[in-house]
Amino acid sequence: MTSKRTRIIVDSDEEEVGSISSPHSRRRHIISNSTAITLQRALNPWFHVAHDARSMPWRKRYDPALSAVQKAQRAYEVWVSEIMLQQTRVDTVIPYYNRWMQTFPTIKDLAGSNIEQRLLEGAQLVVDKFDGKLPDDATVLQASVPGIGRYSAGAICSIAYGKCVPVLDGNVHRLLSRVLALYANPKAKATTNLLWDAAQAIVDDAEDPGAINQALIELGSTVCTPREPKCAGCPINTHCNAYKWKLNKLSTDMEDLCNVCEPIPPGPPDVTLFPMKVEKKAVPEETDVVCVVSWQATPHLAQHYLLRKRPATGLLAGLWDFPVVPNVSSSTSFEEHARPLVRLAFPSVDDEGTLQIKNVTSIGSVLHVFSHVKKTFQVVCIQLCGAQNDDSDMPPQVTPGEWMDDLQQSTDVPKRPTKKQKTEKKPKDEDEDRLKWVLEANVGQENLGTGTMKVWSLVTSKGGASKKPRATRKPKAKLTDDDEDDE
Numbered sequence: 004m005t006s007k008r009t010r011i012i013v014d015s016d017e018e019e020v021g022s023i024s025s026p027h028s029r030r031r032h033i034i035s036n037s038t039a040i041t042l043q044r045a046l047n048p049w050f051h052v053a054h055d056a057r058s059m060p061w062r063k064r065y066d067p068a069l070s071a072v073q074k075a076q077r078a079y080e081v082w083v084s085e086i087m088l089q090q091t092r093v094d095t096v097i098p099y100y101n102r103w104m105q106t107f108p109t110i111k112d113l114a115g116s117n118i119e120q121r122l123l124e125g126a127q128l129v130v131d132k133f134d135g136k137l138p139d140d141a142t143v144l145q146a147s148v149p150g151i152g153r154y155s156a157g158a159i160c161s162i163a164y165g166k167c168v169p170v171l172d173g174n175v176h177r178l179l180s181r182v183l184a185l186y187a188n189p190k191a192k193a194t195t196n197l198l199w200d201a202a203q204a205i206v207d208d209a210e211d212p213g214a215i216n217q218a219l220i221e222l223g224s225t226v227c228t229p230r231e232p233k234c235a236g237c238p239i240n241t242h243c244n245a246y247k248w249k250l251n252k253l254s255t256d257m258e259d260l261c262n263v264c265e266p267i268p269p270g271p272p273d274v275t276l277f278p279m280k281v282e283k284k285a286v287p288e289e290t291d292v293v294c295v296v297s298w299q300a301t302p303h304l305a306q307h308y309l310l311r312k313r314p315a316t317g318l319l320a321g322l323w324d325f326p327v328v329p330n331v332s333s334s335t336s337f338e339e340h341a342r343p344l345v346r347l348a349f350p351s352v353d354d355e356g357t358l359q360i361k362n363v364t365s366i367g368s369v370l371h372v373f374s375h376v377k378k379t380f381q382v383v384c385i386q387l388c389g390a391q392n393d394d395s396d397m398p399p400q401v402t403p404g405e406w407m408d409d410l411q412q413s414t415d416v417p418k419r420p421t422k423k424q425k426t427e428k429k430p431k432d433e434d435e436d437r438l439k440w441v442l443e444a445n446v447g448q449e450n451l452g453t454g455t456m457k458v459w460s461l462v463t464s465k466g467g468a469s470k471k472p473r474a475t476r477k478p479k480a481k482l483t484d485d486d487e488d489d490e
């Protein structure tokens with residue numbers, strides 16, 4: 004883009020208006036005290052309207068009169084919600100959060116359990132070292148509690164304790180890149196430092212910093228969206244440099260020149276050019292077979308679906324999904340890739356018993372792109388019927404094993420279990436807690452990742468595993484907590 008400049012009159016002061024790529028002052032990327040006050044005045048009421056319109060169980064107005072214990076309880080609620088929101092969408096988090104708080108209403112309840120490793124370690128440390136109260140100092144919180152980074156520390160301390168500390172998640176990063184018209188590598192230290200400084204300036208001396216931070220997060224996710232920001236209705240558009248640039252109203256100040264921004268590519272001015280896009284490296288492509296295993300006592304009763312919990316570390320840690328045969332070759336049909344996994348999970352399906360594989364059907368594929376790999380999920384529905392024992396209302400027992408962890412097989416197809424493996428009694432271990440049968444109506448309420456939600460949408464769009472209308476009567480036996488919710 005050329006450095007073409009024009010001169011126009013802005014607010015009665017004659018100012019020079021420049022192209023975004025022309026030399027400009029660092030001050031363009033700094034929030035002054037007076038701007039911070041104006042932003043706070045715009046953000047606070049906007050957030051309270053948004054808060055009432057989109058209520059979430061963990062969102063409560065800050066009350067400075069709460070006792071230290073009550074504020075610490077709020078900190079626990081914010082912490083749990085933030086961990087969940089980092090993994091999946093708000094709609095999915097709400098029921099999961101509600102169930103979580105019923106099961107572990109306080110941090111001490113969580114610390115005394117053995118259920119969720121990611122939060123458990125932090126909860127036990129807080130109980131041991133901080134008398135069960137998450138610290139109200141963001142620096143201490145970040146340094147002491149495993150799993151809490153700068154963003155979560157800022158969210159917890161501002162929302163629960165009213166501390167003037169900033170947040171910078173992906174949504175706020177995009178929003179502030181536009182407000183500052185910062186065209187620089189978004190991952191560079193100089194860029195993130197400027198954005199954190201701006202986020203700090205915006206909450207400095209705020210009466211309710213938690214509301215300001217939540218306003219920035221909400222504004223970034225609902226108004227200043229990646230592709231179609233709603234600038235005309237944005238409560239802070241008069242202080243947004245990217246928007247001013249679009250309207251040809253961005254003034255140029257040549258003092259203390261910025262050395263962070265890079266030239267903007269030629270083209271019409273548009274706020275969506277911010278933040279700067281960095282060229283992504285080509286990512287490998289893989290095909291996984293997703294095994295949607297279902298079981299039904301009789302054709303008139305509800306389907307149950309088998310979910311497994313992903314390991315506590317690694318990709319999508321702790322989320323629930325369907326069992327997967329990873330990175331398969333195309334030389335074998337997707338159905339044939341799925342069958343051996345089913346035999347590992349249900350060794351008795353090959354015996355003379357009543358539990359049988361009724362159908363194995365490939366129903367299509369969904370594409371899901373991770374930052375490091377592009378996955379095609381080939382979805383195979385496996386319908387089981389019959390029972391392992393006399394109680395035909397009980398879903399069949401699942402045999403845990405390595406198949407649960409997407410282990411790369413030496414060949415793409417898992418080996419069939421040996422006769423010894425089939426008869427061997429497996430010790431009852433923690434793997435069993437990572438498997439459960441869930442009623443069809445409840446699958447969408449589970450803590451699923453986005454890719455698994457896409458798979459589930461495909462399954463339901465095809466009419467579920469059986470493609471037959473199902474009655475809603477529950478089986479007599481208690482199966483999982485989720486089944487209880489359905490009663």
Ligand code: SF4
Nearest residue numbers: 227234237240243246
């Ligand atoms: S004016 Fe537009 S670009 Fe600027 S913050 Fe608002 S929505 Fe984002």
